[in-house]
Amino acid sequence: xxxxxxxxxxxxxxxxxxxxxxxxxxxxxxxxxxxxxxxxxxxxxxxxxxxxxxxxxxxxxxxxxxxxxxxxxxxxxxxxxxxxxxxxxxxxxxxxxxxxxxxxxxxxxxxxxxxxxxxxxxxxxxxxxxxxxxxxxxxxxxxxxxxxxxxxxxxxxxxxxxxxxxxxxxxxxxxxxxxxxxxxxxxxxxxxxxxxxxxxxxxxxxxxxxxxxxxxxxxxxxxxxxxxxxxxxxxxxxxxxxxxxxxxxxxxxxxxxxxxxxxxxxxxxxxxxxxxxxxxxxxxxxxxxxxxxxxxxxxxxxxxxxxxxxxxxxxxxxxxxxxxxxxxxxxxxxxxxxxxxxxxxxxxxxxxxxxxxxxxxxxxxxxxxxxxxxxxxxxxxxxxxxxxxxxxxxxxxxxxxxxxxxxxxxxxxxxxxxxxxxxxxxxxxxxxxxxxxxxxxxxxxxxxxxxxxxxxxxxxxxxxxxxxxxxxxxxxxxxxxxxxxxxxxxxxxxxxxxxxxxxxxxxxxxxxxxxxxxxxxxxxxxxxxxxxxxxxxxxxxxxxxxxxxxxxxxxxxxxxxxxxxxxxxxxxxxxxxxxxxxxxxxxxxxxxxxxxxxxxxxxxxxxxxxxxxxxxxxxxxxxxxxxxxxxxxxxxxxxxxxxxxxxxxxxxxxxxxxxxxxxxxxxxxxxxxxxxxxxxxxxxxxxxxxxxxxxxxxxxxxxxxxxxxxxxxxxxxxxxxxxxxxxxxxxxxxxxxxxxxxxxxxxxxxxxxxxxxxxxxxxxxxxxx
Amino acid sequence: xxxxxxxxxxxxxxxxxxxxxxxxxxxxxxxxxxxxxxxxxxxxxxxxxxxxxxxxxxxxxxxxxxxxxxxxxxxxxxxxxxxxxxxxxxxxxxxxxxxxxxxxxxxxxxxxxxxxxxxxxxxxxxxxxxxxxxxxxxxxxxxxxxxxxxxxxxxxxxxx
Numbered sequence: 046x047x048x049x050x051x052x053x054x055x056x057x058x059x060x061x062x063x064x065x066x067x068x069x070x071x072x073x074x075x076x077x078x079x080x081x082x083x084x085x086x087x088x089x090x091x092x093x094x095x096x097x098x099x100x101x102x103x104x105x106x107x108x109x110x111x112x113x114x115x116x117x118x119x120x121x122x123x124x125x126x127x128x129x130x131x132x133x134x135x136x137x138x139x140x141x142x143x144x145x146x147x148x149x150x151x152x153x154x155x156x157x158x159x160x161x162x163x164x165x166x167x168x169x170x171x172x173x174x175x176x177x178x179x180x181x182x183x184x185x186x187x188x189x190x191x192x193x194x195x196x197x198x199x200x201x202x203x204x205x206x207x208x209x210x211x212x213x214x215x216x217x218x219x220x221x222x223x224x225x226x227x228x229x230x231x232x233x234x235x236x237x238x239x240x241x242x243x244x245x246x247x248x249x250x251x252x253x254x255x256x257x258x259x260x261x262x263x264x265x266x267x268x269x270x271x272x273x274x275x276x277x278x279x280x281x282x283x284x285x286x287x288x289x290x291x292x293x294x295x296x297x298x299x300x301x302x303x304x305x306x307x308x309x310x311x312x313x314x315x316x317x318x319x320x321x322x323x324x325x326x327x328x329x330x331x332x333x334x335x336x337x338x339x340x341x342x343x344x345x346x347x348x349x350x351x352x353x354x355x356x357x358x359x360x361x362x363x364x365x366x367x368x369x370x371x372x373x374x375x376x377x378x379x380x381x382x383x384x385x386x387x388x389x390x391x392x393x394x395x396x397x398x399x400x401x402x403x404x405x406x407x408x409x410x411x412x413x414x415x416x417x418x419x420x421x422x423x424x425x426x427x428x429x430x431x432x433x434x435x436x437x438x439x440x441x442x443x444x445x446x447x448x449x450x451x452x453x454x455x456x457x458x459x460x461x462x463x464x465x466x467x468x469x470x471x472x473x474x475x476x477x478x479x480x481x482x483x484x485x486x487x488x489x490x491x492x493x494x495x496x497x498x499x500x501x502x503x504x505x506x507x508x509x510x511x512x513x514x515x516x517x518x519x520x521x522x523x524x525x526x527x528x529x530x531x532x533x534x535x536x537x538x539x540x541x542x543x544x545x546x547x548x549x550x551x552x553x554x555x556x557x558x559x560x561x562x563x564x565x566x567x568x569x570x571x572x573x574x575x576x577x578x579x580x581x582x583x584x585x586x587x588x589x590x591x592x593x594x595x596x597x598x599x600x601x602x603x604x605x606x607x608x609x610x611x612x613x614x615x616x617x618x619x620x621x622x623x624x625x626x627x628x629x630x631x632x633x634x635x636x637x638x639x640x641x642x643x644x645x646x647x648x649x650x651x652x653x654x655x656x657x658x659x660x661x662x663x664x665x666x667x668x669x670x671x672x673x674x675x676x677x678x679x680x681x682x683x684x685x686x687x688x689x690x691x692x693x694x695x696x697x698x699x700x701x702x703x704x705x706x707x708x709x710x711x712x713x714x715x716x717x718x719x720x721x722x723x724x725x726x727x728x729x730x731x732x733x734x735x736x737x738x739x740x741x742x743x744x745x746x747x748x749x750x751x752x753x754x755x756x757x758x759x760x761x762x763x764x765x766x767x768x769x770x771x772x773x774x775x776x777x778x779x780x781x782x783x784x785x786x787x788x789x790x791x792x793x794x795x796x797x798x799x800x801x802x803x804x805x806x807x808x809x810x811x812x813x814x
Numbered sequence: 815x816x817x818x819x820x821x822x823x824x825x826x827x828x829x830x831x832x833x834x835x836x837x838x839x840x841x842x843x844x845x846x847x848x849x850x851x852x853x854x855x856x857x858x859x860x861x862x863x864x865x866x867x868x869x870x871x872x873x874x875x876x877x878x879x880x881x882x883x884x885x886x887x888x889x890x891x892x893x894x895x896x897x898x899x900x901x902x903x904x905x906x907x908x909x910x911x912x913x914x915x916x917x918x919x920x921x922x923x924x925x926x927x928x929x930x931x932x933x934x935x936x937x938x939x940x941x942x943x944x945x946x947x948x949x950x951x952x953x954x955x956x957x958x959x960x961x962x963x964x965x966x967x968x969x970x971x972x973x974x
Contacts, residue, residue, distance in 0.1 A: 070906040073914025074921060076849020076889035083848035165832075255949050257853045257861055257915045306851065306915030307949050338854050534912030534950045700909050707952030708912065734854040734947075742943045742953045749954055 060547040061763055064700030068539045068558060069304070069532060079303045081261035081276045082335050089263065090119050092324045092334040093167035095157040095174050096343070097149035100727025101198075101412040103179035104147055104156070111173040112159060117166035120328035121174070123157045127323065134290050136208040136282060136314045138222055138379040140199055141415075143290075143319045149178070150198055150377035151414050152728055153343030155320055160328040183412045185727040187351050187372045190220040190411045198377055198410035207289055208282055208314070210509060211383055211657050222375065223383035223408040225390035229463035230401030235366035239357030243437040247354065247430045248793040250721035251374065252347040254419045255739050256533075258306020259341040264321040265331035266291075271322050272299045272331075278312045278531050279571035280561045286315045287322060300563045305533035309712070310418030311345050312533070313573045314381060339732045343414035346722055348373040348385055350426050354393070356434040362442035364435070364453045366401040369393040373416070373426070375408050380417035382408040387657060388423025388505050392774075394463050395431040396474055396503045397453045402463040412727040418573060420712060421504055424667050424774035428502035429717075429781040433790060436498070436782050446499050446782065447482050451475055454501060457758070461503055461664050468659075471758050471766075472666050474501055477690045481670035484688035484750045494675045495685075496789075498782025500668065500775045506767050507662025507760075508574040510655045512648040513567035514584035516545050516592045520639050522616065522627040524549060526588075529561040529569025530581045534708075535769060536701040537577045541585050543697050544762055548589035549596075550613045551627075567645075575665050575767025578697060579760060584646040586762040592644025596627055599634045599642070663759055663766045666692035669710075669775035671746075671783040680802025682718055682784060684746040689772040691751060694759025703751040705769035710749060713776025715740040719795050818882040822847070823891025831878045838862045838873035840881075841888060849889035849918045860946030863919035864888045870926045870945075889918035892925060901925065901963060910959035912950030920946050924960055933964055 072078040109121040124132075124144040135141045145156045157174050161167035184190040184198060198220050205214045215224055236242070256276075263274040271291065277283050280300040288298045305312060317334055325332040336344060352371040358364045371389060375382030386408040393404045419425075439449040454474045455461060461470045478501050482488075485497060514528040526545045530537040538558035546553040561569070569581050593613055600618040601608040603625075611620035618625055625633075631640055653659040672686035689706045696702045719738050723730040731737045759766025777794060784791055789804055815830050822845060831840060841847040841864065851861040855874050862874040865887040892898050901921050904910070911917045920943065927933040927942040939960040948956060 064909070066906050067909055067911070069914065070909075070911065071902070073911050073917050074902045074905050075893040076918040077893075078914050079848075080851070080915065082852070083842075257859060257913070257947070257949050258851070259853065305913060306853075307913045309949070335852075534914070536909075536912070704909050704912065704951060704955055707954045708950045709952070711952035712949070733856050734858040735856050739947055739949065740953075741947060742940055742957070745953050745957070749952070 060543050060553055061697045062695065062699065064698055065543065065553055067536055068542055080258055080306050081263065081274050081303055082258065084263060084274050084303065086263055086265060086331040089331040089333055090160045090162060090328055091164045091167050092158055092160045092321060092332040093164065093171050094155045094320065094334065094340065095171045096340065097145065097152055097154040097156050099149060099178055099180060100152040100183045100185065101181040102149050103181060104145060104149065105177040105179050107157060108175040109157060112170040115166065115170050115173065117162040118159060118170045119162065119330060120160040120324065121157060121170070122324050122327045130292055134286060134315060134319050135379055136206040136286055137381060137383045138209065139204040139206045141378040143323050151343070151412055153414050154377065158320055158324045160324050160332045183727040184220065185412060185724060187374050187409050187411065190409050191372060195220055198412060207286055209383055211387055220410040221407045222379050222410055223386050225387040225406040227390050227402060227404035227462065227464060229399065232366045232368050232401040232403040235401040236357045239365040240360040241358045241438055241441050242355060243434045244355040245792055247352045249350040249426050250794055251349040251416065251724065252419060252716055252720050253342050253722055253737055254309040254311035254347065256307030256309055256311045259336040259338055260312065260317045260344055261335040262317045262321040263331055263333040264318065264325040266322055266325040269293065270297045273318055273322065274301045274303065275318055276305050276312055277302060277318065278305065278308045278533060278573055279314055280531065280563050281529055281568050282571055283315050283318055284563045287318055290319055291322065302531050302561045304560065305531055308531070308533035309420045310422065310573060313418040313571065316344055338734060342732055343729065345380060345415060345417040347419035347422065348375060348382065348416040348426070350374065352430055354430050354434060356438060358438045358442065360442060362439060362444040362449045362452060364397050364399060367394050367399060369404045372407045372409050374411050374413065376411060376413045376415040378415040380415040382416060385418065385422045389426045391462060391505050392424040392427040392502060393431065395435065396455045396461065396470065396501055398455055398459065399463050413724050414729065420709065421667065421770040421774035424502050424504035425716065425777065428500055428667055428774045429778035429794065432500045432778045432782050433785055436785055447478065447487060450478055450499065450501055466658055468661055468664065471663055472692050473756060474666065477666060477668045477692050477754055480752050480754070481668050481688045481690050484752060485670045485672045485686040487670065494677055494787055495672065496783040496785065496787025497670065497672045498779050498786050499670050500778030500782055502667035502774055502778065504665040504667055504771055504774060505661035506575045506665035507579060507660060508576050509570050510580055510648055510650050510662050512569045512580040512584040514581060514588040514646045515567050516585065516588040516644045518592055518627060518631065518642045520628060520631050520641065522555070524551065524556045526556060526558045526585055527566050528558065528581050528585050529566050530577045531572040532560060533572065535577070535705060536698060539701065540578050540582060540697045544582050544585050545589040548586055549593055551616050575770050576662065578765050579662060579767045580648050582762045582765065584648045587646030588644040590644065591646060592642055595642045595644060596630055599630045600625060603630065603633045665767055665771045666690060667771035667774040669772060669779035671779035673780055673783040673787060675784065675787050675789055675801065677805050680798035680805065682796055682801060684714055684780060686748045687746040687776065688750040688752060689775060690754055691768045692754040693768045694757055694761065694766040695755050695763040696753050697765055699753055702753055702768055706751045706772040707749060709769055709772035710746065710776050711740045711744065713773045714744055714746065717777035717780040717794065717796060719797055721795050816879050818879055820881045821885040823888060833879055835878045836874060837876045837878045837881055840878040841873060847888045847890050851915050858947065860919045860923065861916045863922050863946065865922055865926055868926060868929060870923045889922060892922060904959040904962040908955045908959040910951065910955040916946060916948045920948065920956055924963055928963060935964065936961060
């Protein structure tokens with residue numbers, strides 16, 4: 046994408062690159078920002094969901110009669126009632142019924158839904174529903190599901206969903222619902238020639254995103270029309286999927302998105318919208334369903350993974366070949382598993398120059414809760430493993446970890462995928478990792494049980510490059526940006542306002558940015574994959590530039606002056622000795638007080654279809670350096686120094702960039718040191734925040750340094766590219782390499798005190814043996 | 815059903831509530847005060863924090879009946895007080911919020927700490943905010959904002 050057609054305004058570039066205040070700070074600090082759960086719709090009733098108690102079972106019967114008789118109960122809905130249409134959904138694979146039909150495939154799967162006058166009644170009614178189950182064998186792990194004689198979680202052919210976006214779906218192989226392969230060169234040959242080989246088996250845990258606002262949806266299913274107020278990141282994809290599911294034209298589904306209380310991928314694509322819409326249809330009234338944390342934990346999560354990796358190099362540390370086999374546990378329904386699988390496959394080689402690479406990634410159905418997107422998916426899974434192996438090669442070759450990276454890292458313009466496909470590398474990785482290393486005192490003396498580590502990775506970012514925006518100027522010169530980006534904390538509304546203000550040479554205060562209402566807001570594919578500033582931001586830049594042209598034309602016509610002689614600056618159009626404010630020009634254009642000017646901006650694939658294979662839009666850089674201390678007596682790991690790189694091309698709002706990475710670091714610390722969803726035979730054992738620990742204030746690294754790199758090498762406005770995810774993949778990886786440097790190489794995340802202590806004990810025993 | 819008298823943000827309220835009604839539901843559903851949020855339901859996350867007689871409590875596990883005869887301050891009420899401007903400025907300046915879901919809980923906890931004279935240092939901040947979870951910020955910005963608020967209570971207790 047290029048910004049060439051949008052001539053920059055002549056005013057100084059002072060609205061971007063500045064850490065102005067967040068547009069949403071006031072309402073959020075005052076508790077007035079509206080989230081889905083704060084909205085009351087007239088005639089609204091409350092929905093609750095009865096969830097399966099067993100991880101895998103046939104449903105013999107469901108008796109809802111007692112629940113239906115309860116005063117205050119408005120409707121009870123069960124799967125067998127979903128007739129007359131195709132009740133299956135799923136953006137990647139259409140494998141999921143709105144409510145269980147004949148069978149439940151995970152513990153927590155919705156079996157029935159109740160709408161009642163208040164939540165307490167709805168909850169009481171759930172307890173009156175009697176389900177008779179027929180227990181089936183449970184495929185609780187990847188090993189269970191990939192065994193030769195494993196029963197199938199899903200029978201029959203897999204049907205592609207509307208947005209799987211990964212080319213032809215291969216036929217299902219047993220419980221493997223998607224497979225991604227990446228091959229370049231002859232691994233056999235390179236491995237035969239290489240002198241150093243590192244090989245290992247690794248485990249990555251299922252993790253809960255914990256957006257503090259749980260999934261919340263209000264649905265109003267009217268006459269051939271559905272309105273949703275939803276805590277969703279991708280309103281336009283939800284709209285299309287709901288329209289497809291209920292056989293409605295896209296325009297008859299309306300999705301309104303208030304502020305989101307965090308997303309991190311957990312609110313990407315469709316989640317609780319289908320069941321809420323169906324319940325509203327049955328109830329004949331608007332229904333709100335608000336998950337509990339326990340319910341959101343089984344609504345979506347990060348994929349657990351098993352991985353075998355082998356890295357081969359020459360004795361001088363020249364990397365030669367990498368071979369990777371991995372299995373992702375996507376749970377009972379695919380959710381975003383196929384794309385996570387492809388992204389993990391792309392992240393497996395790491396950003397190095399290889400003679401040969403072989404990656405084989407499988408996405409596996411099991412009888413556990415469905416897994417989907419979580420910040421930096423794929424990269425978070427693979428980077429710590431690949432980087433541990435690079436460091437082990439360095440150790441055996443007696444090269445400094447920074448030096449082995451200098452020698453082997455890809456340079457800008459080199460193919461980032463080893464097979465040469467897609468977007469070449471668009472960042473200076475060597476420069477970046479040197480900065481990160483310097484920030485944690487690389488090379489300084491250190492004590493026993495202290496380690497320093499580096500991590501470098503790439504994340505395929507941007508998703509599909511389709512974004513539209515419009516910018517409207519009212520008669521008084523105030524400006525509204527209409528863009529589909531969801532504000533979920535990242536600061537999108539602030540950044541969009543800055544971009545519009547910059548193009549129109551006005552104060553950021555004069556710009557309003559609202560949440561999406563798909564009836565009025567121009568189409569934007571999604572809010573995820575770090576795409577908003579880059580793609581939606583580019584659409585806003587183009588829309589604002591288009592509006593600027595309208596202003597310049599208006600002045601040129603009014604004054605009988607050539608357009609080329611005019612420019613905008615500080616809220617006026619001027620040229621040829623004349624000057625007029627925007628409000629004055631709008632009044633002149635319409636001849637009266639009133640009217641408006643609208644600019645449109647569109648971003649679409651510049652060539653090809655914008656498919657995954659042709660992409661990504663840009664490579665998000667995942668770079669961190671860590672210093673950790675280990676207590677050998679307790680196994681406790683402390684993160685002392687942490688540095689991350691935000692290689693953003695251009696920081697529209699530098700403070701918000703830093704803040705994004707700080708958040709990513711803490712989520713990465715959780716992923717590295719203690720976060721883990723523990724399943725036993727398909728049953729989640731730690732399903733509350735009492736048992737599932739998320740990082741608290743005391744878990745902050747002692748020192749956190751966020752470094753912003755601005756090389757204007759991104760495809761977004763002013764050379765910007767996205768950020769905020771890379772640090773989450775890089776943080777666990779840097780902690781892993783630092784821990785290995787301290788003498789404790791680990792093979793299983795999270796690095797809990799118990800695991801670290803056992804590993805230290807085993808290493809000591811190995812030494813003695 | 816129980817009849818309770820609660821002073822909510824300085825306004826006396828007489829309410830009839832079931833014995834098992836949570837203060838969070840009373841505030842959100844009956845009084846339309848949605849600044850306190852529901853999240854973990856088990857007193858871990860602090861996003862439902864309100865002040866009862868000046869003490870921070872998790873309203874998700876606090877019965878409305880137990881607030882009988884007490885004063886409840888929510889973020890909506892605090893936002894009307896002169897002292898709030900300082901808190902708002904600190905959080906705004908340090909961009910100490912992202913999604914904003916947890917922010918009212920942090921602000922009210924900090925107010926209670928300062929009123930109690932327990933906001934004197936960075937160590938106080940770390941100790942005092944251990945019961946509030948923020949999933950977005952990584953806490954650094956919140957610590958920076960809180961450090962701007964370190965100091966003596968704006969007025970001695972009982973005079974507000």
